[in-house]
Amino acid sequence: xxxxxxxxxxxxxxxxxxxxxxxxxNKFYRFFEHLFLGLAAGWTMTALWTETLKGLWWDVMVxxxxxxxxxxxxxxxxxxxxLPIGLMGYFVFSRKHNWMSRVPIxxxxxxxxxQQIQVWFNRYGPQIWSSMKPVVPTTGxxxxxxxxxxxxxAAAEINSQLYPSQALSNLIFITTLICVxxxxxxxxxxxxxxxxxxxxxxxxxxxxxFGAIFGSTVMxxxxxxxxxxxxxxxxxxxxxxxxx
Amino acid sequence: xxxxxPMPKKTLADRLGSVDRTxxxxxxxxxxxxxxxxxxxxxxxxFEPTIDLFxxxxxxxxxxxxxxxxxxxxxxxxxxxxxxxxxxxxxxxRNIKFAMYSAADPQAPQVARNVIMQxxxxxxxxxxxxxxxxxxxxxxxxxxxxxxEATNNAMAADLxxxxxxxxxxxxxxxxxxxxxxxxxxxxxxxxxxxxxxIVTASSTFNVIVERLSGKVPLAATVTGVMGPESxxxxxxxxxxxxxxxxxxxxDLETMMEYGLNTPGPDGKVVxxxxxxxxxxxxxxxxxxxxxxxxxxxxxATLFLLILVVVIGNIGMILARKNKT
Numbered sequence: 001x002x003x004x005x006x007x008x009x010x011x012x013x014x015x016x017x018x019x020x021x022x023x024x025x026n027k028f029y030r031f032f033e034h035l036f037l038g039l040a041a042g043w044t045m046t047a048l049w050t051e052t053l054k055g056l057w058w059d060v061m062v063x064x065x066x067x068x069x070x071x072x073x074x075x076x077x078x079x080x081x082x083l084p085i086g087l088m089g090y091f092v093f094s095r096k097h098n099w100m101s102r103v104p105i106x107x108x109x110x111x112x113x114x115q116q117i118q119v120w121f122n123r124y125g126p127q128i129w130s131s132m133k134p135v136v137p138t139t140g141x142x143x144x145x146x147x148x149x150x151x152x153x154a155a156a157e158i159n160s161q162l163y164p165s166q167a168l169s170n171l172i173f174i175t176t177l178i179c180v181x182x183x184x185x186x187x188x189x190x191x192x193x194x195x196x197x198x199x200x201x202x203x204x205x206x207x208x209x210f211g212a213i214f215g216s217t218v219m220x221x222x223x224x225x226x227x228x229x230x231x232x233x234x235x236x237x238x239x240x241x242x243x244x
Numbered sequence: 245x246x247x248x249x250p251m252p253k254k255t256l257a258d259r260l261g262s263v264d265r266t267x268x269x270x271x272x273x274x275x276x277x278x279x280x281x282x283x284x285x286x287x288x289x290x291f292e293p294t295i296d297l298f299x300x301x302x303x304x305x306x307x308x309x310x311x312x313x314x315x316x317x318x319x320x321x322x323x324x325x326x327x328x329x330x331x332x333x334x335x336x337x338r339n340i341k342f343a344m345y346s347a348a349d350p351q352a353p354q355v356a357r358n359v360i361m362q363x364x365x366x367x368x369x370x371x372x373x374x375x376x377x378x379x380x381x382x383x384x385x386x387x388x389x390x391x392x393e394a395t396n397n398a399m400a401a402d403l404x405x406x407x408x409x410x411x412x413x414x415x416x417x418x419x420x421x422x423x424x425x426x427x428x429x430x431x432x433x434x435x436x437x438x439x440x441x442i443v444t445a446s447s448t449f450n451v452i453v454e455r456l457s458g459k460v461p462l463a464a465t466v467t468g469v470m471g472p473e474s475x476x477x478x479x480x481x482x483x484x485x486x487x488x489x490x491x492x493x494x495d496l497e498t499m500m501e502y503g504l505n506t507p508g509p510d511g512k513v514v515x516x517x518x519x520x521x522x523x524x525x526x527x528x529x530x531x532x533x534x535x536x537x538x539x540x541x542x543x544a545t546l547f548l549l550i551l552v553v554v555i556g557n558i559g560m561i562l563a564r565k566n567k568t
Contacts, residue, residue, distance in 0.1 A: 015286070022265075022266065022269045023266055023269075027354075033480075040351070043350060043351055044350045044351075047350030047351070047353070048350055048388070048390065050387075051350065051353060051387035051388035052387065052388050052389065052390055055409055055411060056385070056409045057517075059409075066424060074497055089471050098438060102345075112393065115393070117395065119454040119455070120454075122453070122454045122455070122458065122519075123450065123457075126422065126457070126458075126480040126481060126482050127476060127479075127480040127482075129480070130479060130480040130481060140328075140459075144518075146516075146518055147518045148505055148516060148517075148518060150297055171350070177406055179551060200549075209472070213472050213473070214470055214487075216468045216470075216471050216472055216489065217468075217469045218549065219468045219469075219489060219490070219542065220320075220322075220323060220467050220468035220469040220489060221488045221546040222276070222542055222546065222549075223322035223323050223468060223489065223538060223542060224278070224319075224320065224321075224322040224323075224422045224540050225272065225276050225322075226276045226541045226545065227321050227322030227534075227538065228276075228320060228322075228324075228544060229273065229276045229277045229280060229282055229541075230534075230537065230538070233280060233281070234280060
């Protein structure tokens with residue numbers, strides 16, 4: 001058995017082991033669950049050192065000795081101060097000294113809070129602006145003609161118009177937006193029948209949205225099952241063992 | 245002596261409403277397996293955001309460098325691996341260099357390196373064989389960054405400082421600063437790259453949009469569950485293209501095979517789009533992979549789900565009728 005076959009076979013055993021929970025909770029499942037957790041934790045610790053801390057912190061801190069007459073790089077020993085600051089975070093587990101953990105947490109919170117105004121505008125600003133859509137058509141032709149094969153000027157002329165079909169689409173968007181937002185007005189009682197209708201339709205529209213998101217979630221979970229089946233039957237059995 | 249009461253006979257409603265869970269899982273596994281052994285084709289009309297992603301990737305200047313934030317691991321291999329493979333196939337065939345890093349999971353860089361290794365193997369087996377995509381000369385690995393917010397902020401402020409401490413392996417086997425590699429030699433600011441692409445299965449997508457949108461064109465490939473919420477960023481122009489889930493993978497593969505606004509073998513345009521010019525694909529090369537393989541199987545599993553929901557509801561309706 002080659003190294004690849006052994007690797008694939010172990011993968012299949014682990015996959016089957018984890019899927020046995022579908023039948024019921026069992027020791028086989030527990031073993032592979034803990035094996036996975038241990039491997040992931042070990043990998044994370046190693047990767048943190050090799051991929052991040054060594055290059056970004058340790059090497060910079062200790063510098064580099066010159067080789068073959070080449071000048072070395074000086075070490076920045078002030079970076080050593082980062083270690084005790086980071087370690088202070090672990091004092092969160094100590095009743096007596098947990099105040100020390102507030103130092104690194106405070107630094108992180110301060111940095112994070114300082115970014116939030118800009119971050120909020122960067123994320124939601126363009127979405128708010130793009131929600132302002134025109135609803136009055138500028139031409140009587142119902143649908144926008146195709147622009148494939150047209151020169152740039154002709155395509156630009158077509159794209160500069162708002163066709164009734166696009167206007168209707170924009171109207172549906174804006175109606176949905178307003179109805180859904182009206183659902184979140186909790187400060188006053190909606191006595192007006194029209195306003196009540198808006199909030200009710202807002203709730204329905206939200207439900208439709210949640211349904212679409214749930215559908216996507218189910219599709220994703222199925223994709224993961226399909227991939228595992230592909231791994232077992234095609235990658236391992238057909239290609240790895242039977243060499244077809 | 246009285247006889248014990250016989251077990252009450254199960255009605256159809258009872259049977260429909262109490263199908264054994266293990267049986268259902270068994271059927272699901274069969275349905276998710278059998279179609280994988282057949283070459284089935286499903287008609288496909290690519291989504292506009294994925295068409296935009298393909299058009300953007302195909303319009304990148306040959307020889308230019310892009311940045312890839314790869315934030316997925318084997319836990320979402322079913323969708324993310326297909327996205328990563330399609331994305332890298334396009335970049336490699338167009339000789340676009342890339343620098344990749346991860347800001348979500350320490351396992352992610354290794355998973356991405358595995359995909360590159362697999363694609364290089366595929367390139368050497370191709371007829372005629374294609375050149376290997378070389379680490380250092382064609383792509384560099386910037387490794388793992390433990391905090392997405394800080395990383396993307398630093399990238400927006402000064403890319404040369406954000407990646408300045410990173411080294412990668414040269415063809416001679418020694419380590420050197422990534423900015424001395426052909427990939428990043430001409431890059432000092434995020435504005436020097438024509439595109440930043442994120443392949444993600446996590447909320448780092450929101451973080452990168454918050455920090456980098458408006459400063460550099462952004463594109464994304466996300467999991468299916470993230471699809472609806474991610475599409476908002478495309479509608480608002482914060483990202484230039486998006487592929488979501490298995491459908492996104494199949495869309496990309498379809499355009500890689502047939503191109504955009506390009507006549508197929510029968511003279512018909514397979515993927516038409518008003519927003520883009522004619523873009524030929526890569527006919528005759530390996531374009532269809534995980535997307536085409538998994539997509540029909542996904543339809544079979546969804547059909548099973550709908551069937552089970554209908555059966556369950558019929559059982560419930562019958563049970564209610566019996567009670568009344």
